[in-house]
Amino acid sequence: MTSDTEPLTWHAIVRQALKDNDVRLVTYVPDNVLRPLIDGLHADPFFTCFPTAREEEAVGIVSGAAMAGMRGIVLMQTSGFATLPNALASLAVAFQIPVLLMVSERGTLGEFNPGQAIVCRTMRPILDSMGIEHHTMSRLDEAAFIADRTMRQAFATRWPACLILSPLLTGKRS
Amino acid sequence: MTESRDNLHVMNRAALTKRLADRLTQREAVIGGIGNSNWDLWGAGQRPENFYMLGSMGLAAPIALGVAIAQPTRRVFALEGDGSLLMQLGCLSTIAAQAPKNLVLVIWDNGIYQITGGQGTPAAAARTDFVAIARASGIASSQWAADEAEFDALVQRALTTDGPHVIGVRTDQEPGRNQTDRDPIRFRESFMRAMADKVGTG
Ligand SMILES: Cc1ncc(C[n+]2csc(CCOP(=O)(O)OP(=O)(O)O)c2C)c(N)n1
Numbered sequence: 482m483t484s485d486t487e488p489l490t491w492h493a494i495v496r497q498a499l500k501d502n503d504v505r506l507v508t509y510v511p512d513n514v515l516r517p518l519i520d521g522l523h524a525d526p527f528f529t530c531f532p533t534a535r536e537e538e539a540v541g542i543v544s545g546a547a548m549a550g551m552r553g554i555v556l557m558q559t560s561g562f563a564t565l566p567n568a569l570a571s572l573a574v575a576f577q578i579p580v581l582l583m584v585s586e587r588g589t590l591g592e593f594n595p596g597q598a599i600v601c602r603t604m605r606p607i608l609d610s611m612g613i614e615h616h617t618m619s620r621l622d623e624a625a626f627i628a629d630r631t632m633r634q635a636f637a638t639r640w641p642a643c644l645i646l647s648p649l650l651t652g653k654r655s
Numbered sequence: 656m657t658e659s660r661d662n663l664h665v666m667n668r669a670a671l672t673k674r675l676a677d678r679l680t681q682r683e684a685v686i687g688g689i690g691n692s693n694w695d696l697w698g699a700g701q702r703p704e705n706f707y708m709l710g711s712m713g714l715a716a717p718i719a720l721g722v723a724i725a726q727p728t729r730r731v732f733a734l735e736g737d738g739s740l741l742m743q744l745g746c747l748s749t750i751a752a753q754a755p756k757n758l759v760l761v762i763w764d765n766g767i768y769q770i771t772g773g774q775g776t777p778a779a780a781a782r783t784d785f786v787a788i789a790r791a792s793g794i795a796s797s798q799w800a801a802d803e804a805e806f807d808a809l810v811q812r813a814l815t816t817d818g819p820h821v822i823g824v825r826t827d828q829e830p831g832r833n834q835t836d837r838d839p840i841r842f843r844e845s846f847m848r849a850m851a852d853k854v855g856t857g
Contacts, residue, residue, distance in 0.1 A: 506724065529724060531753060533717075534745025541714035542749075545686070545721025548706070548843060549729075549850040553721070571710025572718075576843040 491624050491650050492518035495583070496525065498628035499554065502636065504581060505529055506546050506553030508539035510561050514585040514651045519556065536561040537568040544578045552636065554581035559588050562643075563600045566607050573641040574611050581635055582643040586617070590648045604645070614642050619649035657801040660764075660784045663825040664802040668763045669695040669832045671806055671824060672734065675761070676700055678810055681730065682854050684722050684846075687835075688715035688735040690770035692763060694831030696734060703849035707835045707842050713743030716750065716760050722850065723755040729854040730757045730814060737764040738776050740785060744792075747821075751793030756817040759810075760794075762786070765826045773828060786823040797821035 495518055499507070507522050507530040509515065522530040533539040536557045543553035562584045573580040588594075588601025608615045614634065616627045628644060635642035657663065668691060676699040679685070686706045687693025692715065693707040708715060719733035740762055750758060766779035778785070789797035800806035800822055813820040 506721070531749070533749050535743065537711075537714065538717045538743060538746045538749060541711065541717030541746075542721040542724070544714075545706075545718035545723075546725040547721070548847050549684070549722040549725035551721075551725035568711050568714060572708070572714060575709055576839040578843060 489621065490517070491618070491621060491646070492521055494621070494624045495628055496521050498625060498632060500527055501629060502552065502632040504552040504554050504632065506543060506551050507556065508533050508542050508553065509556035510536050510539065510558070512556075512558035512561075512585045512587070514587075514646065515556050515558075536564050540565060540568045540573060540580055543580045544572050544576070547578050547580060552579070552581075554583055556583045556585075558585050559601045559604055560597065562604050562607075566611075569613065569641060570611055574613065577639045578641070579635040579639050580641040581632060582641065583646065584643060585646045585651065586648060590652070608643055612640075614640070615645055617645040617647050619647035621650065624650065657799040657805065660782070660786065660799055660823070660825065663799055665825050665827050666800070666803060666806070667829060668692070668765070668824075668826045669698055669829070671803070671826070672696055673699040674803065674807065675732070675810055676702070678807075678814065682849065682852070683730040683732060683814075684719070684726075684850065685732045685734065686715045686719040686722070688733070688739050690736070691831035692734045692736050692739070693835050694833050697835040698831070698833030703845045706846045709837060709839055713739045713746075715739065716746050717743070719758060719760070720746070720750055720753065720755060723758040724753065726850065726853065727755070727757055730759065732759045732761060734761050734763065736769075737762060737766065737778060737785060738768045741776060741778050741783075744788060747789050747792035747794060750819050755819055758819040759813040760789070760819070760821045762821065762823045763826045764823060765828050767828055769828060769830055786821060789821040789823075794819050794821050797823070799823040799825070
């Protein structure tokens with residue numbers, strides 16, 4: 482929910498885009514950057530929001546729900562995305578199920594952990610290799626447009642899609 | 656019902672899948688796990704409410720959980736091999752935490768990765784008890800089926816009482832009796848169409 486008194490934040494924008502696209506199911510393996518988004522989703526009765534043990538499991542849950550008429554999204558960190566190629570390729574892509582992914586991007590723009598930096602470099606090539614459209618959200622003024630249009634297209638074309646949250650967007654004060 | 660994996664009658668997956676399918680009269684959804692689990696589901700008679708996994712080893716129960724959350728008035732079964740469940744044990748905690756009343760997980764425990772050549776699983780070597788794990792994960796209604804009659808009784812209970820339920824079955828090492836078509840788009844479309852026809856309350 483956005484109001485005139487509160488400054489517009491990236492997570493308020495994402496939450497509104499999810500509502501506008503009737504995405505009610507949110508599954509996640511947490512990441513610190515995602516915290517304000519996750520907190521807001523838990524607090525909002527519009528959403529069914531819960532953590533899973535693994536990101537693959539979350540893709541399975543959202544796939545099942547999508548086929549049964551409830552739209553969903555998986556929230557994760559870059560490292561979580563790196564566990565997903567098999568589940569995405571053999572389930573979401575092979576069956577053409579519109580599973581939304583949102584990745585908080587770690588491993589770039591000042592990363593201190595070499596492991597994270599290397600994992601991060603695998604993400605876009607993996608998405609490209611499966612033809613999964615992805616957009617990196619880096620500016621507040623573009624965030625609503627990118628989030629809404631990406632979700633809309635995923636459901637219209639029955640194909641998974643990935644929104645990547647750049648530190649350029651999330652690293653500023655929220 | 657039966658608490659421990661010891662002294663269980665060893666049953667046949669294809670025969671029990673047929674037994675289960677014959678009891679489904681309310682357009683229950685059934686998610687068949689990778690390989691033999693969905694091949695024997697295919698062989699038990701094709702229903703539009705069946706979803707046949709092609710890959711995504713270990714995700715039968717999570718997919719079923721998603722269906723169960725989206726449609727609380729429809730009962731949803733996941734049929735999963737022991738090797739597959741072993742790969743995704745964390746999903747038992749997720750299921751317990753969400754506690755969907757309409758979800759049933761059937762575990763086919765043949766002790767091997769049958770379809771890849773019959774190699775023993777680490778769980779079998781260690782005598783791991785999947786039903787005990789399910790119960791310890793927080794799914795109170797988790798039982799082994801001692802024999803066919805008890806399987807029928809557990810399925811009946813799963814169809815008529817609140818879950819989530821887990822039914823463990825020790826199975827023989829026979830391969831799946833059929834092979835599912837490899838046609839994911841068709842499966843998804845027919846499954847989605849079947850799910851769009853909602854099941855009423857009660
Ligand atoms: C992630 C992943 N690892 C390995 C495989 C190869 N694989 C396919 S089926 C299978 C065994 C499945 O075992 P189980 O679930 O116990 O069923 P069973 O074949 O015994 O009926 C394996 C290892 C795979 N498809 N995916």
